[in-house]
Amino acid sequence: MPSSWPPVDADHVLVSSTTMAAIEQELFASGLPVEALMEKAALAVSRRLLERPGRDHHDGLLVLVGPGHNGGDGLVVAREWHLAGGRVRIWCPFERRRPLTEAHLRHAHWLGLPLLDTPPDPADAALWVDALFGIGQHRPPDAGIETLLRARQSRRPGGLVAIDVPTGLDADDGGLLGTVAATASTTYSIGLIKRGLVQDAALRWVGRLERICLGLPPTLLGQPPADLLLGLTAADRASAPWPVPDPAAGKYGRGRLLVLAGSRRFRGAAHLALAGATASGCGSLRSAPPREIAPQLWQVHPHVVLEPALGATPAGGLALGDLGEGWLDRLDAVLLGPGLGGLGNAGESVAAAIEARERERWQELGDFEGLLVLDADGLNRLAAMGTDWLQGRRGPTWITPHEGEFRRLFPDLATLPRPEAALAAARRSGASVLLKGARSVVATPDGCRRWQLLSACPDAARAGLGDVLAGYAAGRGAMALAAAGLPPNDGASADGAWLAAAALDHALAGLRCREHSGAGGVTPFAVAEALAQRGEQATAEGDLC
Numbered sequence: 001m002p003s004s005w006p007p008v009d010a011d012h013v014l015v016s017s018t019t020m021a022a023i024e025q026e027l028f029a030s031g032l033p034v035e036a037l038m039e040k041a042a043l044a045v046s047r048r049l050l051e052r053p054g055r056d057h058h059d060g061l062l063v064l065v066g067p068g069h070n071g072g073d074g075l076v077v078a079r080e081w082h083l084a085g086g087r088v089r090i091w092c093p094f095e096r097r098r099p100l101t102e103a104h105l106r107h108a109h110w111l112g113l114p115l116l117d118t119p120p121d122p123a124d125a126a127l128w129v130d131a132l133f134g135i136g137q138h139r140p141p142d143a144g145i146e147t148l149l150r151a152r153q154s155r156r157p158g159g160l161v162a163i164d165v166p167t168g169l170d171a172d173d174g175g176l177l178g179t180v181a182a183t184a185s186t187t188y189s190i191g192l193i194k195r196g197l198v199q200d201a202a203l204r205w206v207g208r209l210e211r212i213c214l215g216l217p218p219t220l221l222g223q224p225p226a227d228l229l230l231g232l233t234a235a236d237r238a239s240a241p242w243p244v245p246d247p248a249a250g251k252y253g254r255g256r257l258l259v260l261a262g263s264r265r266f267r268g269a270a271h272l273a274l275a276g277a278t279a280s281g282c283g284s285l286r287s288a289p290p291r292e293i294a295p296q297l298w299q300v301h302p303h304v305v306l307e308p309a310l311g312a313t314p315a316g317g318l319a320l321g322d323l324g325e326g327w328l329d330r331l332d333a334v335l336l337g338p339g340l341g342g343l344g345n346a347g348e349s350v351a352a353a354i355e356a357r358e359r360e361r362w363q364e365l366g367d368f369e370g371l372l373v374l375d376a377d378g379l380n381r382l383a384a385m386g387t388d389w390l391q392g393r394r395g396p397t398w399i400t401p402h403e404g405e406f407r408r409l410f411p412d413l414a415t416l417p418r419p420e421a422a423l424a425a426a427r428r429s430g431a432s433v434l435l436k437g438a439r440s441v442v443a444t445p446d447g448c449r450r451w452q453l454l455s456a457c458p459d460a461a462r463a464g465l466g467d468v469l470a471g472y473a474a475g476r477g478a479m480a481l482a483a484a485g486l487p488p489n490d491g492a493s494a495d496g497a498w499l500a501a502a503a504l505d506h507a508l509a510g511l512r513c514r515e516h517s518g519a520g521g522v523t524p525f526a527v528a529e530a531l532a533q534r535g536e537q538a539t540a541e542g543d544l545c
């Protein structure tokens with residue numbers, strides 16, 4: 001595995017507004033004039049706008065200018081557009097402006113650029129450039145600006161782009177500062193990508209996200225903050241960690257995984273989790289399925305070794321208490337959870353014997369030195385017992401909650417921004433955490449590294465895709481442990497980078513399915529097939545790390 005994946009560079013580091021401001025201050029302290037940095041940033045935005053597809057089809061630009069340096073950026077854009085022969089107008093509703101912004105406004109007036117005296121018409125045909133506040137905004141815009149931004153999106157959807165951060169959006173957590181934000185078709189993030197721009201809550205406001213390169217000196221990123229967050233894109237697939245088994249390894253040397261998934265109520269989950277595990281390339285797959293599907297399972301997955309089938313709990317879930325002696329022998333990893341169902345029905349007590357056998361199995365999992373991947377109802381059963389159980393685990397653990405499951409597991413952390421919530425949960429539990437969402441986050445217990453997906457297929461938000469992801473991640477983890485040649489309780493071999501790479505693969509597989517088959521083609525089995533092709537491509541191309 002690479003010592004750092006992906007590289008800690010400007011293409012990957014996601015920063016808070018405080019960190020970005022500190023980087024800028026260090027540049028200014030070194031002797032770089034503020035004016036030089038503003039020109040560099042704004043000229044780059046100007047080039048992007050001049051290259052924007054269809055730019056000749058709108059009626060010029062209308063630049064919304066704020067009182068700070070974000071407004072100065074907008075004025076440089078206005079100047080360049082004007083000098084390139086384009087029609088441009090300016091609206092600045094602020095009487096007081098920072099000196100550099102005031103100077104650019106004075107120059108724009110000297111050039112003859114029209115300055116609006118009243119708020120623009122929301123139906124204006126020009127492309128609006130939001131240069132009101134940038135990363136410096138910490139309180140809601142005034143009611144008049146909010147009303148204008150809301151009306152603009154209603155009357156001219158897609159008719160606005162934002163410089164650095166859309167007005168009304170928190171640059172750190174992606175939440176609204178007030179009741180609405182500017183709805184950008186494109187947001188040009190200056191220098192580095194701000195963390196808030198890639199959070200789930202921000203996606204509807206940010207639109208297409210493009211980073212404006214400032215050519216920042218590598219020394220500014222050479223000592224990253226302790227809460228380092230790295231963004232992952234399709235470009236990082238080629239260098240992603242991939243298990244490298246010994247060329248002479250047999251099936252047991254390529255990962256041994258037991259899948260505990262499915263139940264009387266959720267019979268398909270076992271099939272989907274096994275499809276994901278199969279796509280990982282894991283050498284030996286075992287399953288202890290619910291009795292209801294055991295007779296047919298071999299027809300769909302003939303390569304899977306079937307353990308004795310399990311009965312049902314009073315709630316129709318999978319009865320883990322039915323697992324026999326030695327069920328954890330000769331395994332690198334266990335996946336527990338997809339479609340597992342509950343132990344008892346709401347409001348009804350569970351028989352003491354059933355509950356006792358369930359706890360015995362969890363105790364055995366606690367002593368298991370291999371990788372444990374907990375997903376879906378596995379997490380819900382854990383939440384009922386208490387997350388303190390995780391801290392006593394002898395082997396590495398990955399948990400893959402979505403927002404609701406995370407809230408049940410860590411109710412006091414659920415209100416934090418997603419990267420901070422994942423990190424706090426990982427530190428508390430001792431498990432690597434994949435907090436699923438439109439832009440999933442992965443955090444490790446040591447807090448040294450976090451990853452966040454920067455792109456994913458929205459059509460993959462459908463039932464069954466999480467089961468495939470859980471199976472795929474567990475299969476990769478099993479392969480990683482087997483290939484590393486380390487004792488299975490050595491957590492280094494189950495580093496969170498493997499989990500982040502699996503999440504990236506899953507997201508890209510969804511995008512490939514949509515590209516080839518449309519939104520309706522992003523089905524669980526189609527994604528599993530795309531994941532299997534990713535493994536074949538990695539082997540064929542020598543794309544192994």
